[in-house]
Amino acid sequence: MSRYLARxxxxxxxxxxxxxxxxxxxxxxxxxxxATYLIQPGMTAEVVARIxxxxxxxxxxxxxxxxxxxxxxxxxxxxxxxxxRPVLDVIRTFLPNTLLLSGCALVLSFVGGxxxxxxxxxxxxxxxxxxxxxxxxxxYSMPSxxxxxxxxxxxxxxxRSVWHWPFWLPVSGMTSMDYASLGLGGRILDRAWHLVLPxxxxxxxLTAGIARFMRSSxxxxxxxxxxxxARAKGLPERTVVFKHALRNALIPVITxxxxxIPLLFGGTVFIEYVFxxxxxxxxxxxxxxxxxxxxxxxxxxxxxAMVVVGNLLADVLYAVVDPRIRxx
Amino acid sequence: MADETIGRRTPILxxxxxxxxxGLPQLLAGRWGGGLAALxxxxxxxxxxxxxxxxxxxxxxGTGEQRIAVATVVAGLVVAWAWSWRDLQARxxxxxxxxxxxxxxxxxxxRNRSARLGxxxxxxxxxxxxxxxLLAPFDPLRPGELLTERMVxxxxxxxxxxxxxxxxxxxxxxxxxxxxxxxxxxxxxxxVTLGTLLGAVAGYVGGWVDVATMRLVDMVIAFPRLVLxxxxxxxxxxxxxxxxxxxxxxxxxxxxxxxxAEVLGVREREFVxxxxxxxxxxxxxxxxxxxxxxxxxxxxxxxxxxxxxxxLEAGLSFLGQGIQPPTPSWxxxxxxxxxxLLGAWWLSTFPGFAIVITVLxxxxxxxxxxxxLDPRHRP
Numbered sequence: 044m045s046r047y048l049a050r051x052x053x054x055x056x057x058x059x060x061x062x063x064x065x066x067x068x069x070x071x072x073x074x075x076x077x078a079t080y081l082i083q084p085g086m087t088a089e090v091v092a093r094i095x096x097x098x099x100x101x102x103x104x105x106x107x108x109x110x111x112x113x114x115x116x117x118x119x120x121x122x123x124x125x126x127x128r129p130v131l132d133v134i135r136t137f138l139p140n141t142l143l144l145s146g147c148a149l150v151l152s153f154v155g156g157x158x159x160x161x162x163x164x165x166x167x168x169x170x171x172x173x174x175x176x177x178x179x180x181x182x183y184s185m186p187s188x189x190x191x192x193x194x195x196x197x198x199x200x201x202x203r204s205v206w207h208w209p210f211w212l213p214v215s216g217m218t219s220m221d222y223a224s225l226g227l228g229g230r231i232l233d234r235a236w237h238l239v240l241p242x243x244x245x246x247x248x249l250t251a252g253i254a255r256f257m258r259s260s261x262x263x264x265x266x267x268x269x270x271x272x273a274r275a276k277g278l279p280e281r282t283v284v285f286k287h288a289l290r291n292a293l294i295p296v297i298t299x300x301x302x303x304i305p306l307l308f309g310g311t312v313f314i315e316y317v318f319x320x321x322x323x324x325x326x327x328x329x330x331x332x333x334x335x336x337x338x339x340x341x342x343x344x345x346x347x348a349m350v351v352v353g354n355l356l357a358d359v360l361y362a363v364v365d366p367r368i369r370x371x
Numbered sequence: 372m373a374d375e376t377i378g379r380r381t382p383i384l385x386x387x388x389x390x391x392x393x394g395l396p397q398l399l400a401g402r403w404g405g406g407l408a409a410l411x412x413x414x415x416x417x418x419x420x421x422x423x424x425x426x427x428x429x430x431x432x433g434t435g436e437q438r439i440a441v442a443t444v445v446a447g448l449v450v451a452w453a454w455s456w457r458d459l460q461a462r463x464x465x466x467x468x469x470x471x472x473x474x475x476x477x478x479x480x481x482r483n484r485s486a487r488l489g490x491x492x493x494x495x496x497x498x499x500x501x502x503x504x505l506l507a508p509f510d511p512l513r514p515g516e517l518l519t520e521r522m523v524x525x526x527x528x529x530x531x532x533x534x535x536x537x538x539x540x541x542x543x544x545x546x547x548x549x550x551x552x553x554x555x556x557x558x559x560x561x562x563v564t565l566g567t568l569l570g571a572v573a574g575y576v577g578g579w580v581d582v583a584t585m586r587l588v589d590m591v592i593a594f595p596r597l598v599l600x601x602x603x604x605x606x607x608x609x610x611x612x613x614x615x616x617x618x619x620x621x622x623x624x625x626x627x628x629x630x631x632a633e634v635l636g637v638r639e640r641e642f643v644x645x646x647x648x649x650x651x652x653x654x655x656x657x658x659x660x661x662x663x664x665x666x667x668x669x670x671x672x673x674x675x676x677x678x679x680x681x682x683l684e685a686g687l688s689f690l691g692q693g694i695q696p697p698t699p700s701w702x703x704x705x706x707x708x709x710x711x712l713l714g715a716w717w718l719s720t721f722p723g724f725a726i727v728i729t730v731l732x733x734x735x736x737x738x739x740x741x742x743x744l745d746p747r748h749r750p
Contacts, residue, residue, distance in 0.1 A: 061590045069599065177485075180738075184730035186682045188689050189705055189723035192712070196719070200712045305595075312597055313686055317709075328690060331601045343598045350593040 047362055055351050062347040063115060066340050067108050115344070121337035125330060130341045133326065138308070140217060141322035144315070145307045147242045152249035157296065159250065160257025164265060164292070165284050175254075183251035188313040191244040195317070198240060212240045215319035241318045245311055249303070256299055261292040294364055301357020305349040309342075382463055386456075393455030404481050405458065408491060409451040412498070416444045416451075419505055426505060436504055443501040479743040486739020492732035500548040509539035511546040511699050522715045532717040534707060536697075540717060543699035544725055550700040551729060554615055555681040561619025563673045566626025571657050571665070573627065574634030585631065588624040596621050600683070604692045614693055618680055629672055633665035667744040674737035678730040685726050701726050 082091050095101050099110065114121065120130035159179070163172045182190070195214055202211035213219065217237050218230075225233060264270065265288055273283045312324035319325070323342065330338040385396040394409030420427055427444070430437035480486055499506065509515070509529075515537035525532045531540035573584035603617050637643060638661070646660045687693035688702030696703060701722040708718025 058586065058589055058593070061586065062593055065590055065594060069602065180734055181727065181731060184678060184682075184734050185727050186685050186689075186702075186705075186723065186730075188686060189719070189726065192705065192709060192719050193723065196712045196716055201716075204713055309595060313689070316690065327595075327598060328601060331598065331605055332692075334605075339598070339602065343595055346595045346598070347593040350595075354593075 044362070048359060051355055051358060055355055058351055059348055060112075062351070063112060063344055064108070066343045066347070067111055070336055070340055071104060071107075111340075115341075120341040123330070123335055123338040125333040125335040125338070130338050133338060134323070134342070134345075137321060137323045137326045140320065141309070141315070141324065142307060144238065144241055144245065144320060144322060145311070147238065148245035148249060149303055149306065151242065151246045152253055153296075153300065155246065155250040156253025157257050157293070160254040161261055161284075161289055161292065163254070163258045164261030165288075167262060167265075176258075179251045179254050181251075182247050183255060185248065186313070187244060187248045187311060188317050190247060191241070191314055191317040194240055194244055213237050217321060241314050241320055244317075245314050253296075253299060257292065257296060260295045261288060264288050264292045267291075294361065297360045297364065298357045301353040301355075301360070304353030304356065305346055308349045309346040382459070385459055389455040389459055390452075393451045395455075396459060397455065404487055404491075405454070408494065409455050411491075411495070412447045413451040415498075416447045416502075419444060419502065423505065430505060433504075440502045440504040443498065444505065447498065476743045480739050483739045483742065485735050486743075489732040489735025489739065492728065493736055496548055496729055496732070497552060499545060500552050503545040503549060507539075507542035507545045509542040511538060511543040512697050514538055522711065522718075524715070525717055531721045532715065534704075534715075534718055535711070540704070540721055543704060544701070544722055547699040547701045547704060547722065547725065548729075550611070550694055550698065551681050551684065551726070554611065554618065554684045555677040555733075557615045558618035558622065558680050558684075559673050559676045561615070562622035562676065563626050563669060565619070566623035567630050567662060567666075567669055569623065570627035570630030571634050571662050574631040575638055575653070575657050575661055581631070584627065588627050591621065591624045592628075594621075596683075597686070600687055601690065601692045604687065609693065609695055611694065611698075614684065614687065618683065622676060622680065625676075626669060626672055629668050630662075630665055633668060634661055637661055637664050671737055671741040671744060674733055674740055678733035678737070681726065681730055681733070 082094060092101070099107060102110075118131075120134075122128075123130045123133045126133045159175060163175050166172050198212045199214045202208040213236060217234065219225075219233050219237075222230060222233055270283060270288055273287045274280075278287075309323055309327070312328055314320065315322045315324040316328060327339065327342045327346075329335075330342065389396050392410060393413050394406045394411075397406030398410060400406075427441060431441045515521075515533060517537050520529075520533050520537040522535060522537075523529060523533045529539050529541065531544065534540055534543070569584055573581045599621055600614075600617055604614065607613055643656060643660055646656045651660075684693055685700070685702030685705070688700045689706045691703075691706065694700035694703055704722035705719045705726075708715060708720070708722075711718055
């Protein structure tokens with residue numbers, strides 16, 4: 044096991060280096076550079092040259108690459124222009140918000156997806172199965188930003204201003220205007236109230252994919268010989284489904300969980316954008332539009348690194364639960 | 372009475388029926404797929420020509436896209452008619468269409484009702500995109516009367532209402548189909564071609580070529596795609612071609628992975644060994660012997676990929692980083708309605724529905740193909 048682990052971790056290092064290189068050169072060959080953010084029309088050529096040399100932009104590309112890589116390795120992610128703060132500071136501000144939103148949505152959608160998928164597979168070809176299939180495929184095919192807008196349309200805009208429901212949900216942000224004047228209980232409630240719509244939007248989109256995956260995983264297991272054996276020896280159907288089938292069907296879901304780990308870090312650009320949620324996804328998009336290169340480079344690299352780590356974690360967990368993998 | 376005559380299968384009556392309404396005899400004989408497709412194309416295009424003859428004549432001498440629309444209508448009518456006629460002839464002669472090894476797949480696919488529905492919708496959407504210039508009730512680009520027609524709700528004149536510039540939403544939606552479908556199909560086409568070739572070469576040749584290609588695949592897959600897309604589009608001048616190319620260049624790795632895995636399974640099979648023994652070049656073996664035998668999962672992935680790509684393009688446009696106004700694109704249209712949810716709910720709602728229906732149809736077809744191509748799923 045430890046040999047397997049060591050081999051996988053060693054294999055991830057060149058991959059991360061490769062990704063860092065890719066990030067650097069994609070942004071380096073793009074027209075315009077960080078200095079353009081500070082250069083105003085009317086500046087003399089001399090001032091422009093000084094700004095560029097301050098950033099080290101007058102140095103050859105390869106030298107800049109080596110320096111950047113060295114700084115990254117020592118944990119120095121540079122300085123964000125658009126926020127006027129170190130990149131790490133910016134990430135520290137936005138990461139908790141994203142963790143809150145993505146964390147809630149991931150937990151809900153994995154529970155929901157596994158339950159729905161298992162239910163479908165246990166009753167394959169039944170009415171429940173086909174209705175759920177259609178509904179889930181519908182949500183699966185839906186762009187998350189549109190679902191978010193439609194939920195917002197119904198539960199915030201129309202509920203409040205047209206239908207005058209007694210209960211409606213806020214359109215954007217994490218807190219109300221009067222947040223500062225609320226007591227502790229009020230603050231928690233206010234945050235939860237703002238969390239509902241973004242979480243529900245994200246959960247609906249994610250659940251559909253997870254349930255589809257879970258259904259086919261479960262159907263795969265139900266066909267196995269040991270399930271037939273369990274049935275043949277007269278175990279009740281409930282025991283067969285929940286004890287023998289479900290446990291084995293959950294193994295591939297680990298891989299899926301690994302794929303979703305980056306979401307915890309990167310957030311979902313669209314949901315955060317629609318609800319003006321101050322998280323990583325929104326920060327990345329804003330940074331790209333503002334050409335805030337240091338922030339883009341750092342966040343892209345960290346995001347890609349999370350993908351690698353997520354895959355690694357999934358493989359290792361898989362090997363833990365399935366001995367065939369580590370010995371095979 | 373008509374039922375009786377059909378029941379007796381009088382060829383001449385069927386022929387007559389097929390001449391007037393192609394597809395109807397097949398439909399009455401219980402063959403839904405082809406019959407419904409032929410009949411709906413026939414009725415729809417005939418209706419188009421008969422309700423707006425002036426526009427069709429004007430369009431046939433108009434711009435490129437208008438001519439394409441007219442050509443599509445003519446071709447659709449001819450194909451529907453000819454198919455129905457030839458199909459009847461073939462049935463009368465007792466011949467069934469030969470599809471070789473694909474017969475079982477085709478049978479399985481056509482037994483799947485939702486997959487058939489998905490295919491029908493996909494084909495209809497494709498035709499809508501092509502004939503949009505004839506179909507759209509208004510000009511999608513020219514603003515209407517700003518004082519009286521701005522953000523008017525759905526009505527008999529404007530079925531889906533009008534937008535901030537008093538343009539007809541339905542017309543923009545119809546034109547938007549070309550952007551969504553066009554970009555989806557072209558980008559996936561690039562990605563699948565590139566992915567298949569690289570995956571096949573990596574899998575067949577092996578060695579350091581394999582290692583290098585697959586490490587590149589790992590890197591591109593790990594790279595946040597949306598960030599790459601927004602970066603490239605934000606930094607260069609955004610255009611349809613750029614978006615297609617960038618989408619295509621970011622989507623190939625998953626195809627390459629699938630193809631490589633399949634090729635590893637095929638590489639040592641007898642027919643490939645035979646080809647090697649005959650002294651064929653690597654290039655020929657890969658292209659003629661290996662690739663055709665690994666295409667099944669690629670087709671499934673490509674169909675499902677078109678749906679994903681359409682959502683991705685819509686998202687890019689929604690963020691204002693994709694298709695630039697005034698070109699109608701579904702993503703941009705949803706974004707336009709974002710600030711007017713209260714005053715004009717129809718602005719965001721309808722284009723979003725269009726995306727869902729389109730993507731849903733592609734997913735239905737993809738699921739159907741996957742089940743049909745996988746023998747384990749055949750009932």
